[in-house]
Amino acid sequence: MVNRFMQSRLRDLVFLAIILFALPAFLSNPFHYDLATQMAIIAATVVGLNLLVGFAGQISLGHAGFFGLGAYFSGIMTGSYGWSSIPALLVGAVLVGIIAWIVGRPILRLKGHYLSMATLAVGFIIAIIINNETWLTGGPDGMPVPSLDIFGWELSPFGSYSLFGMELDGNQAWYLFAALVLLVAVWFAQNLIDSPIGRALRSVHGSEVAARVVGVNTASYKSLVFVISAIYASLMGGLYAHFQGFITPAVAAFDFSIVLITMVVLGGMGSTMGVILGAVVLKLLPQVLADFQELETVMFGLILMLTMIFMPKGLLPTIQMAVSKRMKKKAGGQA
Structure with a gap:
């Protein structure tokens, strides 16, 4: 049974890799690459959110707040303080994880509507802080963010790069990087799901009472998955900021939180490949419906x-x- 599950996960990962690396053959202009890169980054975000919602059965209506924190921390540290991008992304993720652990311990004791309202309040607080601290974040006007710096190698949508003898423009390079990040995000999530932690999370989703009876520390596991999903959001928020080159408080807005949770529900809660499909559909629909x-x-x-x-x-x-x-x-x- 375990081997069959592992084979299925590996098959899904290989299938996703084939799609991601074959997709450039159908992308004909910079706009297509821009949209595909955004899809990959947002899909990785909802893969992390699915661990919380789809596997642990907990709700978060303020997850864009963590995405925004990661985006602004990386933008501020690289733009105002001269940090390299990788340390900024990693330190931001650690700080967001600590914040998630601090706020998650009390609010995850709540259930149903009370939990929804508590996570919504966390998201609102983060959005208000980002919007009001103009001296640091630029306020409603937003702030510019430097290009992604990977150990001295600058990744910019406006650059040109050589990879394995292929000449790539900045949009193509960014897409391939985002696709690789998505694969790593999915690989980590699948390994977590198949681990004892994943089995504990599924037991919490099924019945917290039954999980506690068999010795599962439900409070600790709920806090852990809340922190992991927040770290996913922080890292992807930072990458999104460097890719866009400019961010506004919209990255932490309530509307974006609803979009993220809708992607999980639409694609299929508890299905890693499903939530990726949900992210793709919700990013494509506005483009398809633009003529209306x-x-x-x-x-x-x-x-x-x-x-x-x-x-x-x-x-x-x-x-x-x-x-x-x-x-x-x-x-x-x-x-």
Whole structure:
């Protein structure tokens, strides 16, 4: 059973790698690369959020706050204090993890609507601080962020690079880097899910009472996964800031938190590949619906509503179940 699960995870990872590295063949201009890079960064963020929501069964309506903290910390330290990007990203992730642990210990004792409101309040507090501390963050006007510096190698959308004999422009290089980051994020999440920690998280999701009865320290595991998901958000927020070159308080806004949680639910809670699909769909829909102008928001909401009514388990799990049923029916007919 364990070997079968591991083979399935490896197959998913290989399939994702093939898609990511084959995708540039279909990207024809800088806008396409920009959109694909954003998808990869946001998808890695929701992979971390899925650990909290899909596997541990906890809700977070303020996760954009951690994303924004990572973005602004890296932007401030590299832009104002001359730090290199990698130390700024790592230190920012550690600090965000500590903040998540401090706030997570009390609020994760709550359940249901109370937990939702508490995480929402955390996100609002972070967004307000970023918006009001103009001297540090630039306030509503935002702030510029330097290019990503990887051990002296500067990655910029406006640069040109040579990789294994291939000449790449900055957008192509950034996409390949973001794709690699997404693969690492998925690999870590899958290994965590298959570990004893992952089994403990699933037991917490199933029944906290039953988990405690068999000796699972539910409070510690919920705090741990909250910290891990916040670190995911912080790292991806920092990368997003360096990629965009400019950030505003919108990166920590409530709207963005709702988008992140919707990606998890739409793609399929508890499905790592599903939430990536959810991220792709929600990033692409506004582009597809742009021609409808004032009806764009209405159609966007309608599509999401119909999807959740007819695919309550999420896009990918529903598709997988439909394919499985069809294969079983075909096998039964042949027998």
